[in-house]
Amino acid sequence: MKSEKNNELCFSKTHFDSVYDFILMKTQQNKTKGYIHGDWEIVVSDSSELFFKKKGYSLSKVNRESGIFSFPKLDPDNERITLKTNELFCELILLAKNQNYE
Numbered sequence: 001m002k003s004e005k006n007n008e009l010c011f012s013k014t015h016f017d018s019v020y021d022f023i024l025m026k027t028q029q030n031k032t033k034g035y036i037h038g039d040w041e042i043v044v045s046d047s048s049e050l051f052f053k054k055k056g057y058s059l060s061k062v063n064r065e066s067g068i069f070s071f072p073k074l075d076p077d078n079e080r081i082t083l084k085t086n087e088l089f090c091e092l093i094l095l096a097k098n099q100n101y102e
Helices: 013-030 075-099
Strands: 034-037 040-046 049-054 057-063 067-070
Touching: 013 034, 013 040, 013 049, 013 075, 034 075, 040 075, 057 075, 067 075
Parallel strands: none
Antiparallel strands: 034 040, 040 049, 049 057, 057 067
């Protein structure tokens, strides 16, 4: 289910590519399936999707073409998870940018 409200606050294809490359690099360095950020795990699905998991469950994804999607069907949960995914995505953009300067 996609939430239209606040969907594109940090999202862009350029930002997606930066975050994707950052997550891919970190998972290869750490030899893990996903990148842990707080209590969330971000997993690369393919070159166009990142899945955001918590406690082993995929709660949302970021698609390069379509933006941020939340999986819960209840509107309050959907909105809350969409906003949290956007917040995490914004943080990952900063980490990816800082990684380029190290």
